[in-house]
Amino acid sequence: MQKSIYSGGCRVFYDVTGPDDAPAVILIHGYGVNRKMWNPQLAALKDYRVINVDVRGHGLSRPCHNFTVKNAADDIFNIIDKENCRDAVLVGLSMGGYITQEYAANYGNAKGYMVTGSTPIFVPYKTWEKIGLKYSAALFNLYPWETLKKQMAKASVLDEDARVTLYNMFDEMGKKEFVASWNGIATCLYERDFVFDAPLLVSCGEFDKTGTIKQHLPDWTKYYPGCRVEIIKNAAHVVNMDNPEDFNKLMLEFIKECLK
Numbered sequence: 001m002q003k004s005i006y007s008g009g010c011r012v013f014y015d016v017t018g019p020d021d022a023p024a025v026i027l028i029h030g031y032g033v034n035r036k037m038w039n040p041q042l043a044a045l046k047d048y049r050v051i052n053v054d055v056r057g058h059g060l061s062r063p064c065h066n067f068t069v070k071n072a073a074d075d076i077f078n079i080i081d082k083e084n085c086r087d088a089v090l091v092g093l094s095m096g097g098y099i100t101q102e103y104a105a106n107y108g109n110a111k112g113y114m115v116t117g118s119t120p121i122f123v124p125y126k127t128w129e130k131i132g133l134k135y136s137a138a139l140f141n142l143y144p145w146e147t148l149k150k151q152m153a154k155a156s157v158l159d160e161d162a163r164v165t166l167y168n169m170f171d172e173m174g175k176k177e178f179v180a181s182w183n184g185i186a187t188c189l190y191e192r193d194f195v196f197d198a199p200l201l202v203s204c205g206e207f208d209k210t211g212t213i214k215q216h217l218p219d220w221t222k223y224y225p226g227c228r229v230e231i232i233k234n235a236a237h238v239v240n241m242d243n244p245e246d247f248n249k250l251m252l253e254f255i256k257e258c259l260k
Contacts (some may be wrong), residue, residue: 004060007078008071013060014053014079017042022049023111023259024085026076028096030117030238031185032152032178033169034059037093040244044252051083055099057181058173067181069095069121069188073102087111089255093240094118094210098188108197112258114251116203117237119216122192123223129212130189137182145175155237158207162241200227201254205235205242213237 004013015035025048029037035052036059042050054060056075057067076099080086089112092100097118104113105122140148153166170178202220204213220227230250235242 005075005078005082007075008056009066010056010061010064010071010075012054012056012075012079014051016049016051016083018046018049020049022047023255024049024051024080024083024088025255026080026085026088026090027052028072028076028090028092028099029053029055029058030094030096031182032058032173033166034172036165036169037238037241040241041248041251044244044248048255049085051079051085051088053079055095057177057184062173062177065180067184069098069102069184070106071184072099073106076103077107089114089258091251092116092118094237095185098185102188104196104198105192105194110198112199112201112254113196114201114203114254116239116247117205117208117210117213118202119211119213120219120223121189122194123216123219124191125189133186133189136186137179140182141179148175148178155209157238157242158234158236159242162238165241166238196224196227199254199258200224201230201250202227203230203232203239203247203250205237205239206231206233207236208239210237 001016027038035054055072057064086109090100090110091114093116097115098121100113100115101121149167149170153163232239232246240247
């Protein structure tokens with residue numbers, strides 16, 4: 001069932017599937033795409049109440065001109081509050097992983113957090129990393145949109161069919177919105193003392209070359225003792241589309257552990 005909520009100046013759309021009385025799983029997609037990114041997971045999650053969100057500024061949740069990771073996390077809280085499922089497991093990939101962290105820090109009370117293809121946003125970063133992120137939107141703007149879409153799709157997944165799917169989702173968003181909203185990602189890093197209040201699973205594709213994601217993998221266990229880190233074989237950045245079989249297995253195992 002498709003639903004929507006007015007949150008922070010934006011109409012945010014989401015799908016709700018599965019039994020009404022089942023434990024809830026919140027799916028939060030990556031930047032520049034939409035909730036269809038999670039199609040390879042929906043059958044595996046059929047026994048759960050799945051809330052699959054089009055993050056503000058993406059998919060049906062457009063237009064929206066005030067995208068930030070914090071605003072998006074507030075949207076997730078408002079959806080969870082409306083659907084009365086505060087004890088959900090949050091699953092976020094890339095940008096969705098940043099939103100998941102922001103949600104955990106500001107709201108918490110979830111059953112668990114699965115973060116894939118993301119860096120920890122509350123830990124110290126080197127100056128050059130912050131500067132590079134700050135000016136990345138201007139760099140994106142220099143590329144022809146056709147070139148940028150193809151390069152992003154190629155860098156994100158190994159599977160050719162998945163590349164076509166990603167390309168089409170990037171195309172739906174359009175370059176103007178893509179570049180304009182990117183500053184919401186570029187400003188999401190800030191140092192903060194924080195402890196996750198539920199189990200944390202971090203996963204990363206074996207061939208993920210996006211930014212400094214792999215370089216920062218050790219930071220997860222350094223700053224968050226008890227965090228579990230898993231590398232998923234035969235996958236690049238968008239792991240759930242590149243290797244859905246292994247991703248789904250890991251995700252389902254984690255959800256079951258969180259709900260014990």
